[in-house]
Amino acid sequence: xxxxxxxxVIEKDGQTLIYDLLRRxxxxxxxxEAVRQQMVNYLIAELHYPKGLMSIEAGLHYNKxxxxxxxxxxxxxxxxxxxxxxxAPDVKLSRETIFQVSTYNKELDANILVITNGKEMICxxxxxxxxxxxxxxxxxxYK
Numbered sequence: 001x002x003x004x005x006x007x008x009v010i011e012k013d014g015q016t017l018i019y020d021l022l023r024r025x026x027x028x029x030x031x032x033e034a035v036r037q038q039m040v041n042y043l044i045a046e047l048h049y050p051k052g053l054m055s056i057e058a059g060l061h062y063n064k065x066x067x068x069x070x071x072x073x074x075x076x077x078x079x080x081x082x083x084x085x086x087x088a089p090d091v092k093l094s095r096e097t098i099f100q101v102s103t104y105n106k107e108l109d110a111n112i113l114v115i116t117n118g119k120e121m122i123c124x125x126x127x128x129x130x131x132x133x134x135x136x137x138x139x140x141x142y143k
Contacts, residue, residue, distance in 0.1 A: 007037035022056050031088035036070055036119040039084055047141040049073055054079075069104055080110040082139065087117040098122065102133070114139060 009018040009029060017026035018037050021044065027033055035054065043049040053075070057068045071084035085101040087093065095113045105113055105126070113124040113133065124133040 036086040080108040082112040084114040
């Protein structure tokens with residue numbers, strides 16, 4: 001991880017806090033939040049996605065239940081483009097995590113699904129015509 005993608009972490013009043021670039025405030029550090037902020041910083045610094053196209057913890061309804069997405073990147077028309085599911089570093093990426101993000105995507109209909117635990121990343125392209133998920137090597141940069 002380059003210096004530009006490392007989230008800002010501070011100690012204050014005995015708590016470890018991490019800076020959220022999108023909400024512009026410090027949050028209590030958790031392993032999952034650290035992964036989410038690392039991904040936000042990576043998308044901005046390395047792949048050049050504008051902050052204005054990103055949303056953290058957007059709500060959605062699935063099976064009459066309220067759910068929250070970790071990170072959604074929208075295209076220039078406001079349509080979900082990338083759906084990111086962040087897990088803590090000790091969580092193994094598996095079929096279950098792919099199923100979780102795919103389930104959320106039934107409501108959002110994003111083009112790209114990403115699952116990461118900060119150490120590993122699975123990136124999938126939704127191919128609607130064939131009704132399949134195609135593995136990508138990396139998240140495509142912003143165009």
